[in-house]
Amino acid sequence: MVKKPEKLRAVLIDRDGVINEEPGPILKPEAFRFVPGSIEAVARINQAGWLCLLVTNQAALARGQMNLGEFSAVTRKMNRELFRSGARMDAMYFCPHHPDWDAGKKRSSPKNCGCRKPEPGLLEKACRAHGILPSETVMIGDTTKDFEASRRFGCFSIGVRTGHGGQDGTCSTKPDCWQDDLASAVDWLMGGETMT
Numbered sequence: 159m160v161k162k163p164e165k166l167r168a169v170l171i172d173r174d175g176v177i178n179e180e181p182g183p184i185l186k187p188e189a190f191r192f193v194p195g196s197i198e199a200v201a202r203i204n205q206a207g208w209l210c211l212l213v214t215n216q217a218a219l220a221r222g223q224m225n226l227g228e229f230s231a232v233t234r235k236m237n238r239e240l241f242r243s244g245a246r247m248d249a250m251y252f253c254p255h256h257p258d259w260d261a262g263k264k265r266s267s268p269k270n271c272g273c274r275k276p277e278p279g280l281l282e283k284a285c286r287a288h289g290i291l292p293s294e295t296v297m298i299g300d301t302t303k304d305f306e307a308s309r310r311f312g313c314f315s316i317g318v319r320t321g322h323g324g325q326d327g328t329c330s331t332k333p334d335c336w337q338d339d340l341a342s343a344v345d346w347l348m349g350g351e352t353m354t
C-alpha cells in the first residue's frame with residue numbers, strides 16, 4: 159500500500175475504460191465515446207494545476223488492427239472534444255507493442271517491451287519528462303495492469319469501476335483505493351469523498 163501523495167503534481171490516466179468506454183479496441187474516431195463525466199473530470203484536474211498525463215497500451219497497432227494514422231485520428235477526436243469543454247491532456251504516452259505480435263504478424267517467439275503495462279516504462283517516461291517523482295503522482299486505471307504498473311513504479315493507484323473495473327484477471331495486484339469512475343476519483347483527490 160502506497161500513500162496518497164501529500165503534494166500531488168500529476169495525474170496519470172489510462173485511456174480505454176477510464177476516459178472512454180471500452181467495448182473493444184478503439185480503431186476509429188467514431189468508436190471513441192467518453193465515459194460520462196470524464197471530460198469535466200479532466201477539466202478539474204487542469205484547473206487544480208495538476209498535470210494530466212495519459213498512459214495507454216495500444217496493442218491494436220502491433221496486431222495490425224489499426225495504423226498510426228488511424229490512432230492519431232482517434233487522438234485528435236479526443237483532444238478536440240476535450241478542448242471544446244476547456245479541458246486538455248498535457249501529454250500522451252502510448253505503447254504500440256504486444257509480446258506476440260509485430261506489425262500485424264504473429265511473432266515466432268514472444269518479445270516483451272518495457273512500456274506495455276504492467277511494465278512501469280510508460281509511467282516512468284511520462285513522469286521523467288515532466289520532472290515528477292512517483293510520490294507526486296497517482297495513476298487512475300481500470301485494469302490490474304494499471305495497478306501493477308503503478309506498484310512497480312511506486313506511485314499510488316486508484317481503480318475505477320468503469321471499463322474492465324479490475325476484472326481483467328491479468329495480475330493479482332489491487333489498487334490502493336477504489337472509486338466509481340474518473341469523476342469520483344477526482345472528487346476524492348480534491349479532498350471530498352472518503353476512501354472506499
Ligand SMILES: [Mg+2]
Pocket residue numbers: 172173174175176299300301321
Ligand atoms: Mg483501460
Ligand SMILES: [Zn+2]
Pocket residue numbers: 253254255256271272273274
Ligand atoms: Zn511497449
